[in-house]
Amino acid sequence: MKKPQFIALSAGVIICTILYFFVPRTNKKEGSNDNKSIENQAINSQSLLESAKTALSANQKITLLSIENQLTRSKSIADSLLAYKNLSQFWADSVHRIEPYLYYTYSAALLENSEKSLTFAAQQLIDNLLTPDAPPALQTWMAGNAKVLLEKALVINPNNDSAKINLGACYLFGNISDNPMQGILKVKEVADKNPHNAYAQLILALGGKKSGQYAKAIERFLAVLKEQPNHIEAMVNLAECYELSDQKKLAIEWYTKVKQIVSIPEAKQALDQRIKELKK
Numbered sequence: 719m720k721k722p723q724f725i726a727l728s729a730g731v732i733i734c735t736i737l738y739f740f741v742p743r744t745n746k747k748e749g750s751n752d753n754k755s756i757e758n759q760a761i762n763s764q765s766l767l768e769s770a771k772t773a774l775s776a777n778q779k780i781t782l783l784s785i786e787n788q789l790t791r792s793k794s795i796a797d798s799l800l801a802y803k804n805l806s807q808f809w810a811d812s813v814h815r816i817e818p819y820l821y822y823t824y825s826a827a828l829l830e831n832s833e834k835s836l837t838f839a840a841q842q843l844i845d846n847l848l849t850p851d852a853p854p855a856l857q858t859w860m861a862g863n864a865k866v867l868l869e870k871a872l873v874i875n876p877n878n879d880s881a882k883i884n885l886g887a888c889y890l891f892g893n894i895s896d897n898p899m900q901g902i903l904k905v906k907e908v909a910d911k912n913p914h915n916a917y918a919q920l921i922l923a924l925g926g927k928k929s930g931q932y933a934k935a936i937e938r939f940l941a942v943l944k945e946q947p948n949h950i951e952a953m954v955n956l957a958e959c960y961e962l963s964d965q966k967k968l969a970i971e972w973y974t975k976v977k978q979i980v981s982i983p984e985a986k987q988a989l990d991q992r993i994k995e996l997k998k
Contacts, residue, residue, distance in 0.1 A: 761855045763863075766817045774813065782808060795829060802826035816846060817856070824863050828870075836871040837881055840864045844884045847891050848924065854893055861892020879908045883918050890925045901925070916945040920952060927955060932963040948979055966996045 774782065785808055789801035806822035809815050820843055827839035843864035847857055868885040871878060882904055888894060889901025902925060909918035923938030939956035942949055957972035970993050977989040 761859050763821050763859070766859070767821065770809070770813070770815050770818045773815075778813060781812065799826055799829050802829065820846065820860065820863070824867065827867055831870065833871050833874045833878065836867045836874070837878065837884075840867040840871065840881070840884055843867070844887055847887065857891060858893045861888040861894050864888050864892070865894065879912070879915065880917065882908050883915075883921055887921050890921065891928065898925070898929070913941070914945055916942045916949070919945075920949075923952070924955065927959055932959045935959050936963075950976065950979065961996065970996050 771779070771782070782805075785801065785804050788804065789798060792798040792801055802822050802825045806819050806826065809818035809822065820839075823839045823842055827835040830836075843860045846852065847860045847864065852860075865885060865888045868881045868888070871881045872885070875881070886901040886904030886906075889904070890898055891901075895901070902922070905918050905921050905925075908915055909922060912918070919938045919941040923935045923942065926932070926935030926938060936956060936959050939952045939959065942952040943956070946952070953972055953976045957969050957976065960966075960969035960972060973989050973993050973996075977986055977993075980986060980989070
């Protein structure tokens with residue numbers, strides 16, 4: 719069966735899910751050198767930063783150099799931490815480039831080394847790791863960095879269930895292990911202890927969908943929706959799982975439910991089109 723032709727374009731999970739309906743996968747920019755380099759070779763933080771800098775305007779390069787000099791001249795942890803935060807803000811607010819933002823947020827968290835900062839930075843990486851159609855090499859980079867942060871957070875607080883789930887997600891979706899069961903077991907440990915943990919159920923559901931185990935994924939997505947009835951990401955993925963398993967009637971039902979709660983006109987229009995195609 720032909721897979722639904724949509725792509726997510728946003729880093730945030732909820733926004734990402736809504737925008738999932740906007741742009742066909744077949745409309746990716748074929749001439750993007752950044753995308754080609756990410757898709758065709760292993761990447762590291764330095765290569766991502768250098769690639770991002772080449773796209774800056776002259777004024778942006780001057781601003782960036784000024785902030786980088788703050789980091790070079792730092793004489794204390796507080797100074798370095800401020801410089802890292804300024805760098806992450808620059809890439810997020812002035813350039814709107816996600817990879818350097820993630821890198822400097824990661825660097826600041828390592829330096830601060832608090833449970834809050836480590837888990838926040840890791841969550842930013844995981845949210846982007848779960849973005850549909852992220853290039854595998856970039857997924858590996860994000861998962862590797864998130865893993866470092868989460869392992870440090872779990873040393874501080876071994877009972878942090880969200881950190882355990884996200885660590886499992888690194889193995890499930892980050893291509894950092896030949897044994898995805900390693901990730902499943904970490905998440906399942908939390909889900910078995912607390913079946914009402916919607917986040918654990920969601921990650922297991924996404925893992926099932928990724929591996930083509932649609933029946934298991936559907937069961938997990940329904941468990942998420944039992945706890946959080948308007949969870950858009952779960953609803954969209956549930957509808958897609960029904961579609962991919964030739965259960966068109968149920969797919970239409972759930973796409974219709976999504977349409978009832980989204981407010982973005984383009985999303986409603988795309989949903990209408992998808993429902994119309996399924997009814998043929």
